[in-house]
Amino acid sequence: MEITTIQPFLDYYKRIRQRTLRLLSVIPEESMNWSYKPGKFTIADQVRHIAAIERYMYAETVQGKPCTYSGCGKELADGYENVMKFFNDMHEESISIFSRLSDTDLQGKCSTPGNVDITIWKWLRAMTEHEVHHRGELYIYLNLLDIKTPPMFELSSEDIILNSRKGK
Numbered sequence: 001m002e003i004t005t006i007q008p009f010l011d012y013y014k015r016i017r018q019r020t021l022r023l024l025s026v027i028p029e030e031s032m033n034w035s036y037k038p039g040k041f042t043i044a045d046q047v048r049h050i051a052a053i054e055r056y057m058y059a060e061t062v063q064g065k066p067c068t069y070s071g072c073g074k075e076l077a078d079g080y081e082n083v084m085k086f087f088n089d090m091h092e093e094s095i096s097i098f099s100r101l102s103d104t105d106l107q108g109k110c111s112t113p114g115n116v117d118i119t120i121w122k123w124l125r126a127m128t129e130h131e132v133h134h135r136g137e138l139y140i141y142l143n144l145l146d147i148k149t150p151p152m153f154e155l156s157s158e159d160i161i162l163n164s165r166k167g168k
Helices: 006-024 043-061 080-099 120-144 157-163
Strands: 109-111 117-119
Touching (some): 006 080, 006 120, 043 120, 109 120, 117 120
Antiparallel strands (some): 109 117
């Protein structure tokens, strides 16, 4: 997917974020600090990571600024309500920055934290892939805890099978 104009991308990214928010809405407060093994991201770390990377890496670098991401620990936000507020606040700030990009800016370059120059539209596409990657991890975390998760596009695999024509 090549991104040539900013508004259609922002509309697309809004739908990506809505699916992520639908998943986050089923996280029980008491599960926020759960991880599948010591030393790995907790559920809250995953949520803070998506938010902090979006704001402090992607949004900074598209402005030609250095990445300021410094992790996703509890010092950013702790407790269910604070983590969700952080998540939403960082997204709002990021969207404000992305909204200022012109269509011409999308063809320019930015420098990644690895000092690789990349076309801005490709960097924004990588941001959406990053969110989807961590959302997938959250699905697994929640499934390991036996928490019912929402289907991504309103239908589960089982619903699709039930609604499919058999024996065509």
